[in-house]
Amino acid sequence: MVMATIQSLCLLSFLLLLHHVFAGRLATNPTKKVYIVYMGQINNLERTRIEAKHHEMLVIATRSEMVAKESVLYHYTHSFSGFAAMLSDLEATTISTMIGVVSIFESKVRTLQTTRSWDFLGIEKGKSTNSRSHFHDLWIKANFGQDVIVGLLDTGIWPESPSFHDGSLPPIPTRWKGTCEVGDQFNTSHCNRKLIGARYYKRGYEQQVGPINAKDSSGDYLSPRDAVGHGSHTSSTAAGNFVTNASLYGLASGVAKGGAPHARIAMYKVCWSDVGCTDADILAAMSDGIKDGVDLFSISLGFNPEPHFEENALAIGAFHATVQGISVICAAGNSGPTPATASNLAPWILTVAASTIDRDFPSPAILGNGTILKGQSLSPYKLADKYFPLIFAGDAAIDNSTTASACKANSLDPKKVQGKIVLCMRGNDFGTEDGEEVLNAGGIACILGNSPANGKHLFLDVSLLPETNINVDDAVIAQEYIRLNRNAKAKIVPTRTLLGTKPAPVVADFSSKGPNSLNPDILKPDITAPGVRILAAWSGANSPSGLPFDHRRVAFNILQGTSMACPHVAGVVALLKSIHPSWSPAAIKSAIMTTATIVNNLNQPITTALGDEANSFDFGSGHINPNAAIDPGLIYDTQPKDYVLFLCKAGYNNSAIKLITGLNLTCGTKVPSISNLNYPSVAITNLRKVRTVTRTLTNVGSKGSMYVVTIQAPHGISVEIVPTSLYFAAQGVSKSFTIKFTPSHPSNGSYLFGSYEWFDGVHAVRSPIVVSTI
Ligand SMILES: *[C@@H]1O[C@H](CO)[C@@H](O)[C@H](O)[C@H]1NC(C)=O
Ligand SMILES: *[C@@H]1O[C@H](CO)[C@@H](O)[C@H](O)[C@H]1NC(C)=O
Ligand SMILES: *[C@@H]1O[C@H](CO)[C@@H](O)[C@H](O)[C@H]1NC(C)=O
Numbered sequence: 001m002v003m004a005t006i007q008s009l010c011l012l013s014f015l016l017l018l019h020h021v022f023a024g025r026l027a028t029n030p031t032k033k034v035y036i037v038y039m040g041q042i043n044n045l046e047r048t049r050i051e052a053k054h055h056e057m058l059v060i061a062t063r064s065e066m067v068a069k070e071s072v073l074y075h076y077t078h079s080f081s082g083f084a085a086m087l088s089d090l091e092a093t094t095i096s097t098m099i100g101v102v103s104i105f106e107s108k109v110r111t112l113q114t115t116r117s118w119d120f121l122g123i124e125k126g127k128s129t130n131s132r133s134h135f136h137d138l139w140i141k142a143n144f145g146q147d148v149i150v151g152l153l154d155t156g157i158w159p160e161s162p163s164f165h166d167g168s169l170p171p172i173p174t175r176w177k178g179t180c181e182v183g184d185q186f187n188t189s190h191c192n193r194k195l196i197g198a199r200y201y202k203r204g205y206e207q208q209v210g211p212i213n214a215k216d217s218s219g220d221y222l223s224p225r226d227a228v229g230h231g232s233h234t235s236s237t238a239a240g241n242f243v244t245n246a247s248l249y250g251l252a253s254g255v256a257k258g259g260a261p262h263a264r265i266a267m268y269k270v271c272w273s274d275v276g277c278t279d280a281d282i283l284a285a286m287s288d289g290i291k292d293g294v295d296l297f298s299i300s301l302g303f304n305p306e307p308h309f310e311e312n313a314l315a316i317g318a319f320h321a322t323v324q325g326i327s328v329i330c331a332a333g334n335s336g337p338t339p340a341t342a343s344n345l346a347p348w349i350l351t352v353a354a355s356t357i358d359r360d361f362p363s364p365a366i367l368g369n370g371t372i373l374k375g376q377s378l379s380p381y382k383l384a385d386k387y388f389p390l391i392f393a394g395d396a397a398i399d400n401s402t403t404a405s406a407c408k409a410n411s412l413d414p415k416k417v418q419g420k421i422v423l424c425m426r427g428n429d430f431g432t433e434d435g436e437e438v439l440n441a442g443g444i445a446c447i448l449g450n451s452p453a454n455g456k457h458l459f460l461d462v463s464l465l466p467e468t469n470i471n472v473d474d475a476v477i478a479q480e481y482i483r484l485n486r487n488a489k490a491k492i493v494p495t496r497t498l499l500g501t502k503p504a505p506v507v508a509d510f511s512s513k514g515p516n517s518l519n520p521d522i523l524k525p526d527i528t529a530p531g532v533r534i535l536a537a538w539s540g541a542n543s544p545s546g547l548p549f550d551h552r553r554v555a556f557n558i559l560q561g562t563s564m565a566c567p568h569v570a571g572v573v574a575l576l577k578s579i580h581p582s583w584s585p586a587a588i589k590s591a592i593m594t595t596a597t598i599v600n601n602l603n604q605p606i607t608t609a610l611g612d613e614a615n616s617f618d619f620g621s622g623h624i625n626p627n628a629a630i631d632p633g634l635i636y637d638t639q640p641k642d643y644v645l646f647l648c649k650a651g652y653n654n655s656a657i658k659l660i661t662g663l664n665l666t667c668g669t670k671v672p673s674i675s676n677l678n679y680p681s682v683a684i685t686n687l688r689k690v691r692t693v694t695r696t697l698t699n700v701g702s703k704g705s706m707y708v709v710t711i712q713a714p715h716g717i718s719v720e721i722v723p724t725s726l727y728f729a730a731q732g733v734s735k736s737f738t739i740k741f742t743p744s745h746p747s748n749g750s751y752l753f754g755s756y757e758w759f760d761g762v763h764a765v766r767s768p769i770v771v772s773t774i
């Protein structure tokens with residue numbers, strides 16, 4: 001049960017589950033809660049002076065020197081000032097009125113949200129593809145990312161995984177100031193030239209959720225060691241070293257590697273195996289990472305619904321990281337296909353949706369009457385090539401159990417399933433549990449059919465017996481076949497790895513969708529990347545299914561989620577940082593977004609799992625295209641001061657803005673729409689008559705470039721761009737243009753999609769447009 005919580009991160013039920021656990025435990029400590037006091041940017045202040053200031057505030061609020069000292073969990077003293085402390089509501093209110101406080105909020109609990117994928121992205125094909133100027137061998141150009149330090153906030157890392165070997169890596173960059181923290185089964189010898197930093201954060205978690213038990217009593221390692229697998233998976237996806245002959249029981253076999261195979265990894269363990277991660281710990285990790293010298297953060301954590309900026313620790317930490325030139329890449333969340341579910345919405349974050357790659361694991365089920373059901377499976381076990389009796393689990397209930405059709409624990413009658421293939425209907429859980437019941441009751445194999453709620457998307461897990469997974473339509477056929485045939489039988493063809501499947505990519509239906517629920521005038525998510533059935537490193541302390549009764553251990557595991565998509569983008573960001581060390585986080589983000597592709601490997605528009613044409617609420621600017629991203633031609637750059645527009649619209653007054661940014665900037669009397677932020681995509685909401693927004697492009701390509709714009713206007717909207725051509729005499733030159741939106745006929749208020757693209761004959765610089773009218 002404990003592990004199931006974390007493992008179910010791909011499933012919709014996870015947030016609910018978390019809520020129950022957390023609410024139950026919180027009630028035990030009703031008087032004091034973990035609050036985060038956020039005090040904005042700090043420039044060159046000594047740590048001791050900042051801590052003294054925090055202490056002073058706490059003494060006033062708690063009226064006791066001793067209580068003030070005891071209540072502090074963390075001082076945040078790098079780049080931004082603030083602290084986390086145990087406070088009563090009254091004490092919190094007192095602090096909220098003190099000078100220098102931007103906001104104070106309760107620390108919340110967050111949830112966590114490969115070989116083939118990099119081939120699919122074309123990085124490895126760089127040399128062999130046609131030599132258009134923007135197809136380089138990205139890895140060679142970027143030196144495999146060896147000068148870049150990738151910071152991850154996750155469940156820790158399994159240092160013995162071959163993905164983290166440091167063979168052939170040069171010494172650690174001298175600017176690195178991080179450490180390798182010693183703890184439970186983790187010492188400094190576990191760090192090397194690949195895993196250069198590892199820390200862990202538990203104070204917020206222990207106050208909010210409860211003490212962390214030692215690993216040997218089903219807890220977690222009190223150290224950076226990964227008891228779950230998630231953190232090892234994301235780390236190796238972003239920056240794992242080359243590992244030949246990696247696979248999961250022979251599936252998805254090949255050379256495993258991260259996006260930036262020689263980049264350095266710094267793990268900040270903030271998530272613990274039974275519940276998740278707290279804001280207080282997350283902010284402490286980000287503060288340390290900024291000080292340590294990471295170049296980017298890859299953060300596969302989500303929150304649904306997304307809190308407003310002033311109460312959003314991750315967005316606050318990400319803002320100050322961005323100000324320091326550190327890119328922050330986050331998962332969009334796994335709450336799709338419901339609209340407006342995307343998380344990590346701040347404009348300085350690069351927000352990643354998930355989509356498939358061109359790889360399937362087919363394992364058809366063949367019914368006795370010859371009908372072939374297109375199943376897929378990650379089962380390591382093979383069933384003999386002959387027919388076996390087939391029974392529907394609902395017909396095999398023990399004692400009229402009502403949960404038998406879903407093969408819940410102790411629901412099946414061994415007398416009825418002995419020696420048979422059992423058809424189970426999937427609920428909102430991991431299929432491994434269903435397989436366990438079939439196995440325990442003496443069944444020989446399992447066909448797991450999606451319920452109507454699961455639809456067509458097949459969730460594959462590493463089953464405990466021969467198994468295949470079928471969609472809801474096929475499950476209905478199988479049930480009918482069983483009903484009409486007294487001697488129903490079936491066979492299951494063992495799974496294999498099939499490459500080059502089409503269409504791909506397809507946006508995953510679990511991937512969280514736009515519009516942006518906080519600021520619909522900023523389009524989110526930003527980009528999509530591989531996040532379905534991704535092979536990457538795993539923890540030696542957890543089974544591939546993540547369930548406690550499963551005692552198997554694997555070096556690599558196959559997972560899905562926006563958690564897996566996020567480090568794919570982080571790997572590409574690492575390569576871009578290597579090639580363009582002077583580019584701002586916004587410039588790198590722009591390069592990735594404006595070069596994204598919107599067509600699949602059939603050269604057709606990318607689709608959703610339902611087969612509809614995907615739109616910007618599914619995938620933002622499109623699917624990441626690493627080779628094109630190194631040479632985008634033009635970028636939409638954004639300086640930290642430009643985010644003042646966003647903060648003004650978010651309701652901050654001038655004094656708060658000075659605190660947050662550390663800059664002497666004011667909102668002015670008439671604040672323009674956030675649509676004017678120099679973002680690489682455009683969102684316009686509640687358009688009534690005419691609205692005009694401005695964008696500025698900076699040339700990062702060759703001198704003397706002439707770009708001409710083409711527009712795909714959303715249906716029923718007139719879009720006019722002035723001027724229609726831009727000439728850049730030199731590199732570094734910036735040119736502005738306006739985009740005027742006019743509704744041409746009344747609309748019913750639904751969102752309309754379009755795009756515009758600047759083209760110089762070589763570089764296509766594309767931006768999606770989303771408009772809603774009144
Ligand atoms: C670190 O732990 C390993 C075993 O995991 C042990 O072999 C090694 O001696 C330890 N190193 C130090 C410096 O304690
Ligand atoms: C590759 O891995 C498979 C399964 O783990 C193993 O059977 C095979 O011998 C390995 N091949 C090589 C060349 O190491
Ligand atoms: C199961 O249900 C049937 C009819 O609904 C009833 O006749 C039978 O007694 C029940 N058996 C048990 C063991 O509860």
Ligand SMILES: *[C@@H]1O[C@H](CO)[C@@H](O)[C@H](O)[C@H]1NC(C)=O
Pocket residue numbers: 367369370371477478480481484
């Ligand atoms: C097998 O049975 C199912 C369920 O009745 C039916 O939908 C399907 O068409 C049958 N296949 C053949 C080849 O008759």
Ligand SMILES: *[C@@H]1O[C@H](CO)[C@@H](O)[C@H](O)[C@H]1NC(C)=O
Pocket residue numbers: 653654655656
């Ligand atoms: C700014 O807002 C904060 C709270 O949001 C308030 O305490 C402060 O007095 C305001 N300052 C000004 C100058 O209005």
Ligand SMILES: *[C@@H]1O[C@H](CO)[C@@H](O)[C@H](O)[C@H]1NC(C)=O
Pocket residue numbers: 664
């Ligand atoms: C901030 O700007 C205002 C107006 O632009 C100016 O009067 C003031 O002196 C500035 N303060 C600092 C500390 O630079």
Ligand SMILES: *[C@@H]1O[C@H](CO)[C@@H](O)[C@H](O)[C@H]1NC(C)=O
Pocket residue numbers: 748749750
């Ligand atoms: C609104 O109009 C669009 C296209 O004009 C249409 O696709 C959509 O179904 C309409 N929505 C409603 C709620 O009527």
